[in-house]
Amino acid sequence: MTESNIVMKTIDLTRDFGGKVVLEDVSLTVGPGEILALLGPNGVGKSTLMKLISGLLMPSRGEARLWGESCWPPSPEMYRVACVLDGMSPPSGTRVREIMSLKSCVSHRFDWKLATSLCEQHQISTASRWRALSKGQKRWTLLVAALASGADLLVLDEPADGLDVATRRELYGLLREQANDRGVTSIVASHIIADVERIADDVVILVDGRVRLHSPLEQLRDEVFEVELPLEADNSVVTSLAEVISSRKTDDTLIAVIRFRSLQLTEQELPGEISRRRVSLEDLYLAYTQPSQIQAPEERHELASERSR
Amino acid sequence: MCCTTVNTVIMHISLNHHSGDPLYRQVVEAIRLRIAKGEIEAGEQLPSIRDLAAQLQINSRTVVKAYEELDRAGLVVMQQGRGVFVASNRAALPASERRKRLRELAVKLLVEATQVGSNLDEVIDIIHETAKELETKQ
Structure with missing residues (x-):
């Protein structure tokens, strides 16, 4: 990614609240038309990161940039961002139409036709007041306002909250469509890993406020395997070919989730390899958030600071 | 519309997002199978990158990667500006x-x-x- 082709970039982004560090040294980049998914346990700093990117929070240290401009204090470029964040709620008497109007004031590219049709398809009248909407309808209304805004970057915190499966699929279809057709970038935090697996181009796993993994999902699918090895397997050979993400012992074998250091290396057989299989993102996520048994200390450090680009 | 009558194949591919298999490989395998079965014939045009990406709701770069892989394997020919066609004389491997x-x-x-x-x-x-x-x- 060249510097001019970067939509969002964070450099050592850090934020603490009253001395408690919530987010530490987060350095990420996202390009146009990419969908970046943030994964991590609750309270890990995902929402804080999203607020920092959206220019709603001042960093304690480091910086978040959008199109090369700092997010704090918010730059004039911020009109190109639409976000749906946790706890966003218009006054209860606001009509759906007014929520859309407000958005259209900020963005001259607001697509009224799209907004109206997406509301109608979900039995939401633009005359309805906020308080009369169901939980799912409220969420959908905010998403529609963001999707129709013509923004170049969508920042969505748990967007699927309160949506049924069909609506979630529809949302992800729309995100992909906007990414492919208009180069819209999306940053999505979600705890529904199966959903992330469906839509993400890049995956970020946050653990304790730090980036534990940042990688294109297709590359992970290419390089990550769960392998079964004999207990006496030569660790040094294994770790020269792959990073051991997690491992556990059975009676006579070692089962490890590993990531080969390149696609080419996946063609090599590990010493005494008994079997290998590909893993789902859910398994991978668990592997990254669980401690490992045969990992060398320096390896652990390397993993913690890993950045794929 | 175009005047030449090249059939563009409609591709029904079901992807499994949760198997851990890279999506581009799933696309490659699905198309290889169709060519092997004769469901898509030599000279037929595959869907455009944009269309296939839209239909499968995946990143268009994933489709590009799949087509490039098929091109490398000699199964399709990517013609700049014209599209992707099933190869007529499949290059034999050494x-x-x-x-x-x-x-x-x-x-x-x-x-x-x-x-x-x-x-x-x-x-x-x-x-x-x-x-x-x-x-x-x-």
């Missing part, structure tokens, strides 16, 4: 590479056969049967 690839598959097949309690004769029978089925479809 014998050594061909044998290497088939040997890898043979190992997988035989391991599976042993595990399910089958034997070499049965495997050979099945290969003959499957070849006949593919032929009749072509």
Whole structure:
């Protein structure tokens, strides 16, 4: 990614609240038309990161940039961002139409036709007041306002909250469509890993406020395997070919989730390899958030600071 | 509309997002299978990158990667500005590479056969049967 082709970039982004560090040294980049998914346990700093990117929070240290401009204090470029964040709620008497109007004031590219049709398809009248909407309808209304805004970057915190499966699929279809057709970038935090697996181009796993993994999902699918090895397997050979993400012992074998250091290396057989299989993102996520048994200390450090680009 | 009558194939591919298999490989395998079965013929045009990406709701770069892989394997020809077509004369691989690839598959097949309690004769029978089925479809 060249510097001019970067939509969002964070450099050592850090934020603490009253001395408690919530987010530490987060350095990420996202390009146009990419969908970046943030994964991590609750309270890990995902929402804080999203607020920092959206220019709603001042960093304690480091910086978040959008199109090369700092997010704090918010730059004039911020009109190109639409976000749906946790706890966003218009006054209860606001009509759906007014929520859309407000958005259209900020963005001259607001697509009224799209907004109206997406509301109608979900039995939401633009005359309805906020308080009369169901939980799912409220969420959908905010998403529609963001999707129709013509923004170049969508920042969505748990967007699927309160949506049924069909609506979630529809949302992800729309995100992909906007990414492919208009180069819209999306940053999505979600705890529904199966959903992330469906839509993400890049995956970020946050653990304790730090980036534990940042990688294109297709590359992970290419390089990550769960392998079964004999207990006496030569660790040094294994770790020269792959990073051991997690491992556990059975009676006579070692089962490890590993990531080969390149696609080419996946063609090599590990010493005494008994079997290998590909893993789902859910398994991978668990592997990254669980401690490992045969990992060398320096390896652990390397993993913690890993950045794929 | 275009004046030449090149059929653009409508591609029904079902992707499994949760198997851990890279999506571009799933697309490659699905198209390879269709070509092998004769469902898509030489000279036929594959969907455009944009169309296939929209239909499968995946990143268009994933489709590009899949088409490039098929192009490298000599199964399709990517023509700048015109589209992607099923290759008419599929470039034969050098014998050594061909044998290497088939040997890898043979190992997988035989391991599976042993595990399910089958034997070499049965495997050979099945290969003959499957070849006949593919032929009749072509």
